[in-house]
Amino acid sequence: DVKVTQSSRYLVKRTGEKVFLECVQDMDHENMFWYRQDPGLGLRLIYFSYDVKMKEKGDIPEGYSVSREKKERFSLILESASTNQTSMYLCAINNRGTSGRNTGELFFGEGSRLTVL
Amino acid sequence: SQKIEQNSEALNIQEGKTATLTCNYTNYSPAYLQWYRQDPGRGPVFLLLIRENEKEKRKERLKVTFDTTLKQSLFHITASQPADSATYLCAGTSYGKLTFGQGTILTVHP
Numbered sequence: 001d002v003k004v005t006q007s008s009r010y011l012v013k014r015t016g017e018k019v020f021l022e023c024v025q026d027m028d029h030e031n032m033f034w035y036r037q038d039p040g041l042g043l044r045l046i047y048f049s050y051d052v053k054m055k056e057k058g059d060i061p062e063g064y065s066v067s068r069e070k071k072e073r074f075s076l077i078l079e080s081a082s083t084n085q086t087s088m089y090l091c092a093i094n095n096r097g098t099s100g101r102n103t104g105e106l107f108f109g110e111g112s113r114l115t116v117l
Numbered sequence: 118s119q120k121i122e123q124n125s126e127a128l129n130i131q132e133g134k135t136a137t138l139t140c141n142y143t144n145y146s147p148a149y150l151q152w153y154r155q156d157p158g159r160g161p162v163f164l165l166l167i168r169e170n171e172k173e174k175r176k177e178r179l180k181v182t183f184d185t186t187l188k189q190s191l192f193h194i195t196a197s198q199p200a201d202s203a204t205y206l207c208a209g210t211s212y213g214k215l216t217f218g219q220g221t222i223l224t225v226h227p
Binding site for chain 2 (some may be wrong): 110113
């Protein structure tokens with residue numbers, strides 16, 4: 001079974017704190033994604049990475065950065081957390097089909113619910 | 118900008134009936150559409166993918182259609198059960214970019 005593990009299910013941080021959200025996959029897969037999910041706004045892509053040390057901005061990268069030093073780990077960093085970054089954060093990978101090619105669908109982790117006070 | 122709209126925020130049906138959820142897309146032509154299920158406090162789980170050249174796809178009690186003329190996908194759950202209650206997300210892919218709808222909350226009443 002594909003496993004995407006997000007290190008923290010629930011976090012509470014204070015405004016201005018630096019926050020790290022970790023995501024680890026066991027699929028040896030290239031593509032990893034960070035989304036945030038908010039009521040009424042759906043899932044929005046923050047950043048994605050298609051290989052080690054490679055990253056691309058998504059639709060809402062402002063206030064975030066990412067790190068991919070190893071293939072299996074993709075970290076989302078909030079340099080200085082703000083209250084408008086209170087949200088559910090979801091990490092995902094592209095599933096690989098039986099042919100070994102990217103099949104388009106995403107496999108998600110369980111999510112990290114961040115509250116910034 | 119490309120947009121995916123799921124018209125109903127919530128849908129309530131009786132157990133045993135067929136649930137039909139709608140997904141419309143505007144300002145682009147996705148190469149394929151995907152449907153996910155999401156339970157409260159959990160990550161979405163992939164259900165089905167349908168390509169633009171496919172009219173219909175089935176998996177057990179699930180059926181998805183893709184109508185490029187109407188720019189719409191319909192997602193059906195036949196013989197619905199209370200365990201089918203969840204939020205269902207539609208997503209469209211074009212040139213590698215995946216755009217999600219806001220989701221429809223389905224409640225199946227016993």
